[in-house]
Amino acid sequence: MNFLRLIRWPNLLIVALVMVFMRFFLIIPKLEHFGIAVGSTNITFILLIFSVLLIAAGGYIVNDIFDEVIDRVNKPDQMLIGIKISHFKAWLYYWLLTGCGIISGFILAILAMKPFFGMIFVLMSIILFLYSTWYKRQLITGNILVSFSTAMVLVTTWIFETIFIDTILIENSDLQLVINEISLFVYVYSFFAFCTSLLREIVKDMEDIRGDEAAGCKTIPIYFGLSISKSIVFVLVLLLMIAVASWQYLLLIKGFVICSSFLFLTQLISSICLFKLLKADDQISFHRLSFLLKILMISGIASLTVLKF
Numbered sequence: 001m002n003f004l005r006l007i008r009w010p011n012l013l014i015v016a017l018v019m020v021f022m023r024f025f026l027i028i029p030k031l032e033h034f035g036i037a038v039g040s041t042n043i044t045f046i047l048l049i050f051s052v053l054l055i056a057a058g059g060y061i062v063n064d065i066f067d068e069v070i071d072r073v074n075k076p077d078q079m080l081i082g083i084k085i086s087h088f089k090a091w092l093y094y095w096l097l098t099g100c101g102i103i104s105g106f107i108l109a110i111l112a113m114k115p116f117f118g119m120i121f122v123l124m125s126i127i128l129f130l131y132s133t134w135y136k137r138q139l140i141t142g143n144i145l146v147s148f149s150t151a152m153v154l155v156t157t158w159i160f161e162t163i164f165i166d167t168i169l170i171e172n173s174d175l176q177l178v179i180n181e182i183s184l185f186v187y188v189y190s191f192f193a194f195c196t197s198l199l200r201e202i203v204k205d206m207e208d209i210r211g212d213e214a215a216g217c218k219t220i221p222i223y224f225g226l227s228i229s230k231s232i233v234f235v236l237v238l239l240l241m242i243a244v245a246s247w248q249y250l251l252l253i254k255g256f257v258i259c260s261s262f263l264f265l266t267q268l269i270s271s272i273c274l275f276k277l278l279k280a281d282d283q284i285s286f287h288r289l290s291f292l293l294k295i296l297m298i299s300g301i302a303s304l305t306v307l308k309f
Helices: 002-006 009-033 042-066 068-074 087-111 115-133 141-162 167-171 176-207 209-214 220-224 226-254 257-279 283-306
Strands: none
Touching (some): 002 087, 009 141, 009 176, 042 068, 087 115, 115 141, 176 226, 209 220, 226 257, 257 283
């Protein structure tokens, strides 16, 4: 159980579900509708999920290793490394998970005969390591890196499918249009994942401000103060709501009425986030807001499940 807590198994489950949503509710239905054969198999897709989850799990572990000082202040009763899990075991788990994730990623790349694809897993491992060791303590840079990693889960799922598609068939037909349409959906939802993740990272920095100060971090709340940080998040949520409304309108005119309507749930949760943000003033309230932003992200991406209707 301590190991499962260390690798944040609920978050890993969400990552896996997001990838499943992308493949089975967006990519495959649209490709098959326009007569494009899906070259990948369920086995290769499972291997992709396996690789991504291993890299992500390793990222959570190395983050906790370098966050020991911060966690001793913010959540001493929830600490695992150095108390229930030794530093040696933590590093062992990190290298095993990350190494296996990279190896399985290259196996997948070899199966697809696209060696460059394996470099994505190396890149993501490096980004997560650099975030934990250095960029997390810098102003906004760490927040952007984590948010980028979140968005890359969706993009990687689409890249994975494209390397199995017959490019000659696409280039010599009008089916390039469906590829462009899928890409549009992927980039829009990736941008949404990036934005909600960025909002959540800033709120988590508000929650962890005491420990971050003790560790010498330069997060947005430390640099600008809680009041200005709350204003920044408030404005960003409003801009996100406008962006979602624009996407709803575009979906509506394209005929995706149910999907557009589903996103009203996302707008409702965004409104609740704004209300909670105005009242938030302590660690517990910021923690609850952080959890609500996670629900916001899930609700938006879950709208993919009704696209085919």
